[in-house]
Each structure stands twice: as structure tokens, then as C-alpha cells.
Amino acid sequence: MTHLVAPCGHRGCTAAVGEVWWTAPNVITGVRTAGTVVLCGAAIVERGEMLLLAALLCYWIGDIADGLLARLIHRETRTGAVLDVLTDRLCVCLVVVTYVTWHPATVVPAGVFLLQFAVLDAHLTLAFRNWSLLSPNYFFLVDATVFRLNWSPVGKATNTGAVVLVVLLTGAMGAATLLALAVLAVKAYSTARLSRLPVPRTLSGCAVLDAHSAPSPAPAPQA
């Protein structure tokens, strides 16, 4: 069994080292990823926009379901969080690239979005592993600002869904590009802030303790 509540009592801290892979939420992650890949493949073969929309919905609904179930049944694991991050990138990149090949006019906002999502956001989202955290959903134990900008409910909704919805619902590429650039700026700011956070040399099992015991980072070089 994985560790449910760390000795410090914070939900979200973890002292677990060995983790099981076969949790119900991880099975959902696997199924929703396979479903998205198959639907996307079928969409490419059939050149079917509705199949591609189904692939996107399979990813979106499955992504909400696996996280929700993990929190409800207290089966959140660091392994599951990493798996979630990686499968998200696979699903979203497949759907977006397929859509762009059919609608070349969307290449600019889609390109900015993918740079943000597949590079900066992936880096930010995996950074929780530097502390004794179960997932980025508890990053407020380390830094409230980075958490609010990226993984609060509002942060999550605007970061991942907004650009896609603007493209699909309005077709306004200028607005979509501006929005994608705004999210990119939030990610760039978050990345800079993250790089200034002290990183603990060893994990204590409590993220708050980790954050306070970490050595201060070297001062930024002066221009």
C-alpha cells in the first residue's frame, strides 16, 4: 500500500518511496490515453472531425476523472502524477497536430500553445518531484504564487482549455494567439520563479519542511 497521510499531517506531503503502479486512477489514465490515441488514429484515417472531437473529449473527461478518483479514494501517487503529465502531452500533441494539418490557419496559436504546454508546462508540472509532494495539486505547500498561477482550478482551466476553446468555438486566430502568448508569459514567469526556489538536497517526507530546510539558491548574476 502507498502512504496515505504523511506523518506531518499535511494532505499532499508524502514520505512514500516505493509506489504501486496498479491503482484504479492509473488504470483510468491508461484507458483514457489508449482511447484518445485510437480515436485520433481513426480520425486521421477517416478524416473525421467528429472523431477528433471525440478524441479530445475522451482525453479531457478522462483527465478530470483520473485525478478526481485519485483524490476521492486517497490513491494519489507520485507515479500516477508523472504518468498523468506524460500522457497529457501525448494526447494533446496528437489532437492538436492532427487539427493543425487540417486547418493550417491555426498553426500560430497552436504552435505557441504547444511550446507552452509540451515544454514549459511539462517542466513546471514535473517540478513537484523536487519536494516531498504527491502532485502539483499541493504545490501551495512550497510556493503559493506558482501554485495559484498554474494548478489552482482557475489556473488549470485557463492554461489548458482556454486556447483550444477559443480556436474551436470562435475561430478567431488573433484572439487565440494573444491568449496563447499570455499563457506562455505566465509559464515563463512561473519557470523563472521556480528556478529561484530553494531545492532541498534530500526529501524529508514533508514538503513544508523541505522548503524551509533547503539551502538558498545562488543570487542571480547582476547584469
Ligand SMILES: [Zn+2]
Ligand atoms: Zn508536510
